[in-house]
Amino acid sequence: MRVAVAGLGPMGRGIARVFAQAGAAVAIVDVDEETTARGHAKILEDGPVDVTPAASVAEAARDADLFIEAIVERFEAKLALLDRIRAAGNAALVVASNTSSLSIGELGAAYGDPARVIGMHFFNPPTKMRLVEIIRGARTDPEVVDRARAWATGLGKTAVLCADSPNFIVNRVCRPLYYESQLLVTQGVPPAVVDAAVKGALGHRMGPLELLDFTGLHTHLGSSETALREFGDPRYRPIPLTRQLVRAGTTGRAAGRGYYDYALGKPREAQAEVVRQPKESAAKVQLYRTTTCTPEDVAAVRDLANQGRVAVDSSAGGWVEHLPDGVGWVRLHGRFAEVVDDPVAKIAPAHDVADALGVASVPVLALPGLVVDRLMQTMANEALTVVEEGTATGEDVNLALRLGMNHPVGPLEYLEQVGAPEVLAGLRALQEGFGDPRYRPAQLLVRQAAGSRR
Ligand SMILES: NC(=O)c1ccc[n+]([C@@H]2O[C@H](COP(=O)([O-])OP(=O)(O)OC[C@H]3O[C@@H](n4cnc5c(N)ncnc54)[C@H](O)[C@@H]3O)[C@@H](O)[C@H]2O)c1
Structure with missing residues (x-):
C-alpha cells in the first residue's frame, strides 16, 4: 500500500x-x-x-x-x-x-x-x-x-x-480520573499520595497527576474546555486549580513544575516517601469489610471491638462521623492499603493494622470514597455513559484503557468485579458529599444496579 x-x-x-x-x-x-x-x-x-x-x-x-x-x-x-x-x-x-x-x-x-x-x-x-x-x-x-x-x-x-464524539474513548473515560485526582489535591490530599495510591492499589504505571504533568496541564485544560463546550454538561468543567497552575506557567514536567517540582526530584521519589512499608508484626486484627456505614454496620463493629483490635475496611464516607473509638479505618486493595489519617476528624492512622496485614500503605483523608474507589467509580460511570450514548462498545472501552493507558483492569471489568450497586452507592455518596453534578450516575448504571438486585 x-x-x-x-x-x-x-x-x-x-x-x-x-x-x-x-x-x-x-x-x-x-x-x-x-x-x-x-x-x-x-x-x-x-x-x-x-x-x-x-x-x-x-x-x-x-x-x-x-x-x-x-x-x-x-x-x-x-x-x-x-x-x-x-x-x-x-x-x-x-x-x-x-x-x-x-x-x-x-x-x-x-x-x-x-x-x-x-x-x-x-x-x-x-x-x-x-x-x-x-x-x-x-x-x-x-x-x-x-x-x-x-x-x-x-x-x-x-x-x-x-x-x-469529543475526546473519543481513552481521553473521555479518563476525564474523571484527572478531575477527581486534582479535586483530591484541592481537598487536602498531597499529589504524591494520590499517585502512590493509584499505583499501589491499581497497578497503574504512572499516577494521574504525574501523567497530567507529563502531558502538560495546558493540554488537559484545553480538552476539558472542549468537553465542557461540546457536551454542555457541567460535569466536564475544569478544576479551578488547573487554571491557576496554567496561568502561573507551572504546566508540568516540561515547565519544570506542575503538581510536582522537578527541581526537587522525580515524582517517583516523592511517591516513595509517602508510602509506608509494613513492620514485622504478630498482632491479630479483625477486618470488617463493608461498602456502607449503616447503624447495623456500626453496631457490628462495636461488638467486634469488644473482642479485640478491629478495623473497618471501607471507603464509605459515613465512617468519618460514626467510627467507634478504638477502631481503625483502612481500605485494603490486595497487598496495598489506604489508611485513613485525618487529624481534623481526629482519626489516627491504623498503622498496626497495615503491619498485621503486612501491606504497604498511604495515609489518606476521611473523604467519601477515599482516593482509589472514588477514582474507579467515577471512571466506571464515565465508561458506562460512553457505552450508553453509543460512542463505543464496552469491550472496546476496556481494550482502549488497557492498551492506551496501560490500565491492568478496564473500567467496565472493574464494574463487573465490584458490581453496579456498589459503584452506584459510591457515586451517590459523592453526590451527597459534594453536591456536584459530576457524580450524576449514568442511567445505564442505575438500571444495571436495579437489575442485579432483582
Ligand atoms: N502529541 C501527542 O501526544 C498526540 C497524541 C495523539 C494525537 N496527537 C495529534 O497529532 C497531531 C500532531 O501532533 P504532534 O504532537 O506530532 O504535533 P507537533 O505540533 O509537534 O508537530 C506538527 C508538525 O506539523 C507540521 N505542520 C504544520 N502545518 C503543516 C502543514 N500545513 N502541512 C504539513 N505539515 C505541517 C509542523 O511543521 C510540525 O512539524 C495533532 O493533531 C495532535 O493533536 C498528538
Missing part, C-alpha cells in the same frame, strides 16, 4: 515509521522542503527505515491509498491542508486525521467528500503504543471504516471503534 504522512512532529514521524516497518511505501511532507528534510533526518535518527520526502502535499497525495494528517492541532491549518489534498484529484484516497480534539465530521465536510474521511488516532509514541482509535464521522463510508481497521491491524496495532 502507499501512504502519505503530513506533519513530522513526534506523531507524524512515529506513524510514518510504523507504516514503513509494516512494508508500506511511505511519502512524508511538512510545511516546506527544509522542514520535511529535517523531519526525515529525525526519523532516521531512530534507525534506518524507507520513507521518501515528497516535494509537496499534492505529490504525496497523488497516488496514495491513505493520507494521514498529523499536523498542528489547529482547525484552520487542517482545513488548508485538506484543500490541498483534495486539489491533488485522487478520488480513491482515504484521508485519516490523527486529531485528538477536532470533529471528524466537520473535517470531512470541509474536505468535500466526508465519506472518505476518518479518524485514526494513534497514541504517543506511535512506535510503541498498541492502540489506534478509529473514529467514524457521521458520513464516513463503512467500507472506509473497515479498511482503516484493517490497516491499523496490519501494523500490529489493536483498533477500537469510536463514534465522532
Whole structure:
C-alpha cells in the first residue's frame, strides 16, 4: 500500500515509521522542503527505515491509498491542508486525521467528500503504543471504516471503534480520573499520595497527576474546555486549580513544575516517601469489610471491638462521623492499603493494622470514597455513559484503557468485579458529599444496579 504522512512532529514521524516497518511505501511532507528534510533526518535518527520526502502535499497525495494528517492541532491549518489534498484529484484516497480534539465530521465536510474521511488516532509514541482509535464521522463510508481497521491491524496495532464524539474513548473515560485526582489535591490530599495510591492499589504505571504533568496541564485544560463546550454538561468543567497552575506557567514536567517540582526530584521519589512499608508484626486484627456505614454496620463493629483490635475496611464516607473509638479505618486493595489519617476528624492512622496485614500503605483523608474507589467509580460511570450514548462498545472501552493507558483492569471489568450497586452507592455518596453534578450516575448504571438486585 502507499501512504502519505503530513506533519513530522513526534506523531507524524512515529506513524510514518510504523507504516514503513509494516512494508508500506511511505511519502512524508511538512510545511516546506527544509522542514520535511529535517523531519526525515529525525526519523532516521531512530534507525534506518524507507520513507521518501515528497516535494509537496499534492505529490504525496497523488497516488496514495491513505493520507494521514498529523499536523498542528489547529482547525484552520487542517482545513488548508485538506484543500490541498483534495486539489491533488485522487478520488480513491482515504484521508485519516490523527486529531485528538477536532470533529471528524466537520473535517470531512470541509474536505468535500466526508465519506472518505476518518479518524485514526494513534497514541504517543506511535512506535510503541498498541492502540489506534478509529473514529467514524457521521458520513464516513463503512467500507472506509473497515479498511482503516484493517490497516491499523496490519501494523500490529489493536483498533477500537469510536463514534465522532469529543475526546473519543481513552481521553473521555479518563476525564474523571484527572478531575477527581486534582479535586483530591484541592481537598487536602498531597499529589504524591494520590499517585502512590493509584499505583499501589491499581497497578497503574504512572499516577494521574504525574501523567497530567507529563502531558502538560495546558493540554488537559484545553480538552476539558472542549468537553465542557461540546457536551454542555457541567460535569466536564475544569478544576479551578488547573487554571491557576496554567496561568502561573507551572504546566508540568516540561515547565519544570506542575503538581510536582522537578527541581526537587522525580515524582517517583516523592511517591516513595509517602508510602509506608509494613513492620514485622504478630498482632491479630479483625477486618470488617463493608461498602456502607449503616447503624447495623456500626453496631457490628462495636461488638467486634469488644473482642479485640478491629478495623473497618471501607471507603464509605459515613465512617468519618460514626467510627467507634478504638477502631481503625483502612481500605485494603490486595497487598496495598489506604489508611485513613485525618487529624481534623481526629482519626489516627491504623498503622498496626497495615503491619498485621503486612501491606504497604498511604495515609489518606476521611473523604467519601477515599482516593482509589472514588477514582474507579467515577471512571466506571464515565465508561458506562460512553457505552450508553453509543460512542463505543464496552469491550472496546476496556481494550482502549488497557492498551492506551496501560490500565491492568478496564473500567467496565472493574464494574463487573465490584458490581453496579456498589459503584452506584459510591457515586451517590459523592453526590451527597459534594453536591456536584459530576457524580450524576449514568442511567445505564442505575438500571444495571436495579437489575442485579432483582
Ligand atoms: N502529541 C501527542 O501526544 C498526540 C497524541 C495523539 C494525537 N496527537 C495529534 O497529532 C497531531 C500532531 O501532533 P504532534 O504532537 O506530532 O504535533 P507537533 O505540533 O509537534 O508537530 C506538527 C508538525 O506539523 C507540521 N505542520 C504544520 N502545518 C503543516 C502543514 N500545513 N502541512 C504539513 N505539515 C505541517 C509542523 O511543521 C510540525 O512539524 C495533532 O493533531 C495532535 O493533536 C498528538
